[in-house]
Amino acid sequence: KKQYRIAVIPGDGIGKEVVPEGLRVLEAAAKKHGVSVHFDHFDFASWDYYEKHGEMMPEDWKAKIGKHDAIYFGAVGWPAKIPDHISLWGSLIKFRREFDQYVNLRPVRLMPGVPSPLANRKPGDIDFWVVRENTEGEYSSVGGRMFPDTDREFVTQQTVMTRVGVDRILKFAFDLAQSRPKKHLTSATKSNGISITMPYWDERVEAMAKNYPKVKWDKYHIDILTANFVLHPDWFDVVVGSNLFGDILSDLGPACTGTIGIAPSGNINPEGNFPSVFEPVHGSAPDIAGQGIANPIGMIWSGAMMLEHLGEKQAAASIVGAIERTLGERTLRTRDLGGNADTAACGKAVAEMV
């Protein structure tokens, strides 16, 4: 029987506090469902490591974690101590690029016990996935500055879309839509304003749709799409977007379901050539770090996504069910959700219910 080897990287700030709760729940679920998991812990991809070594990760980071079945990642970044282009681009974005994690997958689901900022929405009304391209697009490193410090100064940056890059994320999104009862795909575009890359995106969506006659699809410009997330969140089933549009939609979506604080995500290499990274959507939250009050649900839910990715569907489902039951009890929720549990109490509650 296969033993899964998971690389655990807590990172910075509340990452360090929520990872132990995520592991507690993963261990409980693994035990209950007869899944064998081994965890290897790493301290790099953090400010602490950078302070000691002058770099975010050791030179042989790929050798260290590249053969694991998955990476369980807390959060990275501490803007007051270290600039984003070092911390994020030296870890999180490096993983995405060098491990070819071209899918960023995030559920948008209204959970029991979490008050939605939207009026009159209840659990069940909002339940969709955002599929984000995770390696190219607007997050390119191509560009520069000319005529610095003069009135002629200008800066450019390219958005880059490759045929390979666009087609594979669309294929993933159409496959996901086809596997769901509603079979509905929505593409985020802005081809009326961004007049070269976005019409190309639209063109590839149309071509890919031909392979999926059972999937109903539509497209919205990103401006009205964000409006519709607020006005009609029940319209959506699978929403696919470029790196930037997916980034925006996968923060806005969780906000519409109450909080970024519980949202999970997967940075996925679907072919399994490289390990995928599972991490909560929230960041390292320096303002509340060290107090033991962070909400561990985003981290725990990311663990469920990791098990699902590994093919352990039952263990994954039992975690999601335990999250729902925990959130349903006010006393088991953390303070950000109007409860009074601390990080550990909330994590223990989920672990007991899996």
Added chain:
Amino acid sequence: KKQYRIAVIPGDGIGKEVVPEGLRVLEAAAKKHGVSVHFDHFDFASWDYYEKHGEMMPEDWKAKIGKHDAIYFGAVGWPAKIPDHISLWGSLIKFRREFDQYVNLRPVRLMPGVPSPLANRKPGDIDFWVVRENTEGEYSSVGGRMFPDTDREFVTQQTVMTRVGVDRILKFAFDLAQSRPKKHLTSATKSNGISITMPYWDERVEAMAKNYPKVKWDKYHIDILTANFVLHPDWFDVVVGSNLFGDILSDLGPACTGTIGIAPSGNINPEGNFPSVFEPVHGSAPDIAGQGIANPIGMIWSGAMMLEHLGEKQAAASIVGAIERTLGERTLRTRDLGGNADTAACGKAVAEMV
């Protein structure tokens, strides 16, 4: 006493239906406040004109409308009949570029009688401005495609930020913030992911802020900023963003206050070297065009913004007041807002109340 000369361009679809109501209200307000306005009507920048002439506008369009004090514009575009890159880029976006309307200004205000999709928000809670850069940024025409129809195919498009372009929009936004009681400016960025242009934007914001010691300012990455529009719309006073970010925020903001259908906008050349364009945020809405049911409030409110821009503050304020009173009465609202008035009845109601 000065007579204002306004170029009126109804455009397409419901543009043709809401413009007459906007003019009715403008005439009423002008009469009441002793303002003298003359309207010149133009049929170009529309599908009808394109069908007849094979182009969106006559060659001498600048001579025809370039000396007016302002342009009062309905809506343009009809994707089923004419591609966006012809209709929009041949009119609306041409005005913005060639008349150097570098400010796109849109209020986000929760009005009486308009149900917000956000829970527990009432008029007064949400009241801010989105200031959008309107000529450069992500809407560039620079880029192209290589290796077409092969696996190596790729497409690029540049985002372009010039010192002149960034500084002047920031100056406008800081000036506006400084003129308001809260004196609070929020900048939309994404410098953690879009690593060349967005750090430049941040740099210019910091430099500009030095000239405005009385303005409190902050910045958010666009992903969490859209989330905060939903979770904390009361945090904002003036929000400034690039062409794309401003576009997104100025659809999302009005959605949070209930509907895109009543939102106005100004495409402004602050120096007055060229006429500014005032238009509703909604488009030509082919699906409901021709039925006389479109909501004219966005068009009417755009008229108030136009009078404000011309310096006629009292006349402008009287229109905004009349809009508030009209929206407060169910029977005077159009159907999209749960009322039963048609376009003309709603327009007449506002005109009577100015």
